[in-house]
Amino acid sequence: MNEAGPPGPRRRLAVVLFNLGGPDSPAAVRPFLTNLFTDPAILRLPAILRIPLGRFVAARRTKAATENYAILGGKSPLRELTEEQARALEGAMAEEGVEARCFVAMRYWHPFTEEAVQQVRDWGAEEVLLLPLYPQFSTTTTGSSLTVWHAAAKKAGLSVPTTTLCCWHSDEGYAGATAAIIRKALTEARAALPEGAKLRLLFSAHGLPETIVKQGDPYQWQVERSAAAVMAALDMPELDHAICYQSRVTPQKWLGPSTEEEIARAATDGTAILVCPIAFVSEHSETLVELDVEYRELAEHKGVPGYFRVPAQNSDPAFIRAVAALVAHARTETRGSRDAAGGKLCSFAGGRQCPKAHTGCPHSAAQPMRSAA
Ligand SMILES: C=CC1=C(C)c2cc3[nH]c(cc4nc(cc5[nH]c(cc1n2)c(C)c5CCC(=O)O)C(CCC(=O)O)=C4C)c(C)c3C=C
Ligand SMILES: [Fe+2]
Numbered sequence: 001m002n003e004a005g006p007p008g009p010r011r012r013l014a015v016v017l018f019n020l021g022g023p024d025s026p027a028a029v030r031p032f033l034t035n036l037f038t039d040p041a042i043l044r045l046p047a048i049l050r051i052p053l054g055r056f057v058a059a060r061r062t063k064a065a066t067e068n069y070a071i072l073g074g075k076s077p078l079r080e081l082t083e084e085q086a087r088a089l090e091g092a093m094a095e096e097g098v099e100a101r102c103f104v105a106m107r108y109w110h111p112f113t114e115e116a117v118q119q120v121r122d123w124g125a126e127e128v129l130l131l132p133l134y135p136q137f138s139t140t141t142t143g144s145s146l147t148v149w150h151a152a153a154k155k156a157g158l159s160v161p162t163t164t165l166c167c168w169h170s171d172e173g174y175a176g177a178t179a180a181i182i183r184k185a186l187t188e189a190r191a192a193l194p195e196g197a198k199l200r201l202l203f204s205a206h207g208l209p210e211t212i213v214k215q216g217d218p219y220q221w222q223v224e225r226s227a228a229a230v231m232a233a234l235d236m237p238e239l240d241h242a243i244c245y246q247s248r249v250t251p252q253k254w255l256g257p258s259t260e261e262e263i264a265r266a267a268t269d270g271t272a273i274l275v276c277p278i279a280f281v282s283e284h285s286e287t288l289v290e291l292d293v294e295y296r297e298l299a300e301h302k303g304v305p306g307y308f309r310v311p312a313q314n315s316d317p318a319f320i321r322a323v324a325a326l327v328a329h330a331r332t333e334t335r336g337s338r339d340a341a342g343g344k345l346c347s348f349a350g351g352r353q354c355p356k357a358h359t360g361c362p363h364s365a366a367q368p369m370r371s372a373a
């Protein structure tokens, strides 16, 4: 049995931070993209088609992605920023009386999830908590990382009580910390604009092909919940705001409106915009290049009267404290479900939050806790 149960005071707790990963050199861009586009959670085709097509799509994307990473010095900053979050989280948990070590498990580049499994096993973890650094659950992100974690843990013989926190899209601590960062950015934006100028807050989330959402992925619903929770924490009912989706990378129809469309609408409306990345909690190519360079240029070209950006949370102390509280809560949570590996699966609020139609919610494939022997 793989359930965590009540936390033992001396148990060696490993908190595993899931993220996507990014290339650490120009030479790594193509293999990183190949790992991404051949993932069955991303390209939903039989392996015989998926692998050649995924390699082809990765090869075609390599030039544009390499140019983007060149702006960042030839690599993604995601690994270093996630390691910093890990160290900050260890400190915040220690302050709450939780002695734990954080491990970084990336999905498509080093340190790979399989490497993290080895580290957790070699460290002698007696309890594991799987913590996605994605506030919203998507089958393409957290779902994919969970699949790889469970396969790698089984292969490595890592069998300790494991808790999965599947999502924290409208956790109060997260929403409050995000609102505080927005408030500061709003003050700065307003100071740079003429008095009385219109300003719209744009929550920009990573996009997703519409077909994946139609297959039951709860991501869009959770993004909408996040925006609503942050607006509630901001407590500025008069603030104009909208949700949009960035980073479309395949020709299929993706979720809309796109961030480009919202930039065009802002130009038509003569309103400045403050763009807040809502599905990322660290800076990386899609914030530092897409938002800060490409969309800024587009906004200037379209005549948007002001373009501002809310920084990602990174290791913001209030954000890290909120994540530490999520960990503490998940460990003692008695609601939730039991996943296929026998571990505890819970959301930030305990049990399942997603409406039943979202069959991609991991609780759909899990058993209620109380049915466990
Ligand atoms: C079909 C392709 C993609 C889907 C679906 C997708 C979903 C998705 N991704 C994130 C978060 C991140 N994506 C990042 C990079 C990235 N994503 C894709 C493609 C899809 N993502 C590509 C091709 C890339 C590489 C960069 C590029 O070519 O533009 C990253 C990391 C970037 C870095 O700099 O390290 C993150 C983080 C989410 C949240 C999401 C769906 C919910
Ligand atoms: Fe992505």
Ligand SMILES: [Fe+2]
Pocket: 137, 166, 167, 218, 347, 352, 353, 354, 361, 362, 363
């Ligand atoms: Fe869910």
